[in-house]
Amino acid sequence: NAGVTQTPKFQVLKTGQSMTLQCAQDMNHEYMSWYRQDPGMGLRLIHYSVGAGITDQGEVPNGYNVSRSTTEDFPLRLLSAAPSQTSVYFCASSFYGQPQHFGDGTRLSIL
Amino acid sequence: AQTVTQSQPEMSVQEAETVTLSCTYDTSENNYYLFWYKQPPSRQMILVIRQEAYKQQNATENRFSVNFQKAAKSFSLKISDSQLGDTAMYFCAFMMPRASGTYKYIFGTGTRLKVLA
Numbered sequence A: 001n002a003g004v005t006q007t008p009k010f011q012v013l014k015t016g017q018s019m020t021l022q023c024a025q026d027m028n029h030e031y032m033s034w035y036r037q038d039p040g041m042g043l044r045l046i047h048y049s050v051g052a053g054i055t056d057q058g059e060v061p062n063g064y065n066v067s068r069s070t071t072e073d074f075p076l077r078l079l080s081a082a083p084s085q086t087s088v089y090f091c092a093s094s095f096y097g098q099p100q101h102f103g104d105g106t107r108l109s110i111l
Numbered sequence B: 001a002q003t004v005t006q007s008q009p010e011m012s013v014q015e016a017e018t019v020t021l022s023c024t025y026d027t028s029e030n031n032y033y034l035f036w037y038k039q040p041p042s043r044q045m046i047l048v049i050r051q052e053a054y055k056q057q058n059a060t061e062n063r064f065s066v067n068f069q070k071a072a073k074s075f076s077l078k079i080s081d082s083q084l085g086d087t088a089m090y091f092c093a094f095m096m097p098r099a100s101g102t103y104k105y106i107f108g109t110g111t112r113l114k115v116l117a
Helices: none
Strands: A004-007 A010-013 A019-025 A031-037 A043-051 A054-057 A064-066 A076-078 A087-094 A106-110 B010-014 B019-021 B033-039 B046-052 B064-069 B074-079 B088-097 B103-107 B111-116
Touching (some): A004 A087, A010 A019, A019 A031, A019 A087, A043 A064, A043 B103, B010 B019, B019 B111, B033 B064, B033 B074, B046 B064, B046 B074
Parallel strands (some): A010 A106, B010 B111
Antiparallel strands (some): A004 A019, A019 A076, A031 A043, A031 A087, A043 A054, A087 A106, B019 B074, B033 B088, B088 B103
């Protein structure tokens, strides 16, 4: 079992560029979510999904898009990168009521 | 809106002593789940302990235990016999069911714990 796999681990972008952070899980979890963690701060929920075809916004969704076409994958898209999106991004998955399994994070820098 | 509050941004404790980290949350639901996670400098998120709201008994995992006060909406974490390896950021998390039938997880802002030798 690979658990939750995030790619890439590191990325540097220029302002205005777009990119997709990949997240895949092999545990058949229905719930998947994306968080950002800024220095010295907690995890803020960006978007989440309770199953294929179902997504919803978290507390900081602006500038990000998601889709959930399969149970396994939950990519996060930055449409036009801004320096304020410099952060560490975590993907997580779980069954209902169970603790979330986290990926190792993606460190993203926007210049 | 933030529904999980960790009021202690930083704490320190002497090695072998006991420390309690506080967490409060807000919900009108009756069935939900609460978690404590540890994030060491490696940045990995590690589950420490889990509590189901319908269970009155407080969860315990070795040196870690919780004091779950459902009426007060409080979920504190007690670490006994603190070890240097317990130095980390600790996050309280709440699985929030919603009236629509969906649910989401919300995390507190974290408490940075330093264990002193």
